[in-house]
Amino acid sequence: MIKTRKILGKTVAIALAGAGFFMTASAAADAVSDYPTRPITVTTPTAAGGGTDIVARIVSEKMSALLGQPIVISNKPGAGGVIGNQAMLREKNDGYSLFITANSNQLIVPWVFKNANFDPIKDYAPIAALGVVPYVLAVYPDFPAKNLDEFLALIKKNPGQYQYASAGAGTLNHLIPEMLTHTIGTRMEHIPYRGVAPAMADVLSGRVPIIFGSLSSVLENIKAGKLRALGVSSAQRTGVLPDVPAISEKIPGFRSEMWVALYAPAGTPGPVIDKLHKTAQAALSDPKTKELFQGLGMSVMTEGPEELAKMQEAEYQQWKETVEVAGASVN
Template identity: 50%
Template sequence: MFFKQLAAGLAVVAGLGVTSTNALAAYPDKPVTVVVPQSPGGTNDIVARLISDKLAQQLGQPFVVQNKPGAGGNIGTAQVAREAADGYTILFTVSSAQAISPAIFKDPGFDPVKDFAPVAAVGSVPNVLCVHPSFPANTLAEFITLVKANPGKYQYASAGNGSLNHLLGAMLDEKGGLKLEHIPYRGVAPGMTDVLGGQVPMLFASLPSSIATIKAGKLRALGVSTKERNPALPDVPAIGEQIPGYSGELWIAMYVPQNTPKDVIDTLYKATEIALADADVTKKYAELGVEPLSDNPEQLAQRLNDDLKLWSGIVKSSGAKAN
């Protein structure tokens, strides 16, 4: 009887030990830092905070967003690359930082593939080719005809050399046989100001940042940069409808440092899938003009590789260099 009781007691203790170990190993068991390598208030920042709140609700720990802007996203991105691979520091970034910066900067401070493990792509942000209302073309087809007939006459503003809206214009030249003059600014805001004032006739602007201005009639939308039309502007064609092969988008995605355990990545991905299906997220995305994505880690890895090839080619052909 004594030995049976002893065996039973040891089994209980062993069971408690397994439970305790599992509890200690559960992820996350402390707050998680979410690094956004862009300034507060931008689309990526808004989406990062929205998704982080939902992850916190599901996983029972705070997901604390920290903005680390600078050098086209390189500062915050490089910081995450150096963090411990334990899932407690997440990079919430955009494709312009992850896929374009390595082609623009000689040493961005990180390798977008070797230093990070993909978690999930969560959204796509179209850019819109916008012109001042006085511009003598009302449709994309008229625009292409006009610019082709007047090579070098028309200018477009951008957020700076090597920025996404610069390279979208360069791609327009390359794939459409156009010749536009690039006018780089130090950020989107001053470029937008000059386009609104009529000093420069056009720019590519993200849909979330331009949709109110478009609907107010202060800008005319001629085309969207994504493969398909956007539901927020259903009458505005995709540029690829007129220029075959034209497609460029800004996507938002989550990464963790390379060598982060697979079970941690799986936990984050599954929680993100649930977050993307949440009614609050769906509503906010629609308001922002963000199209939902739900890439798993393998799909995101392929998306990044495709964009690294795309933008490195555009950077090379355009001769774009960082400011």
């Protein structure tokens, strides 16, 4: 009898434990189906008014309407994205703290700043790629090279003789030309500035003749004849500048663009990630979103969590090599 009673008690315990499991699983499912039940905060590691911030606001407004909860933008700029990333490391992985950032802040900065203290692969769960914009090789109108062929021949024949401006060490304005010169076996002199605005001012004045600027930052001056576009960094030509060749037409495989993506802290529940991904895709498919992105020179992206993870892992290693070649690391 004692033995039977023990077996019976164990059976009841297992049954109760099983019931508890299913209750827990059911409660978790209900929690996800109800998500979100309160406002969401989206952090960006850039200042208000910048390209990443504008993308964050456009997408968040659409997602907020679809999710039925407010989405608050929190700007935490500084140190090329380090401050925003370190702030995100302190956030909970419950789906109410999200991160919208550009690949330049996320995948380059850890190689540039040795004290960045974040891992873009391990510390974040990818949700959705949002938008992408190519960079444009643009020169002062009096620059001797009139097209991409002439430009490549000129800098290859005269290593170190020509200067290019950037928004600072480790930015895409700095590393894309370093990638280019390394690929063709030459070099140019890097003139860093504290931001895009002062760099652009000196290029427009002719003090520094060359810049690799994002399409949105140089398009107006190209149209006005204040800069001459020689090439774009995307894999193919852009419809906004159809007569400007892709650099890859002359250097096969050359490609580097700025893209912006949505992340959550690592460990955020999969069903929450899935719901956010579907919501982001719905927001991006809205014609108004596409129109607003076009005004920024951007194209909507379609990559989900898995595709985004593969894309960032490959690019993370690519930037490691480029930063090393450029000698852009700082302590």
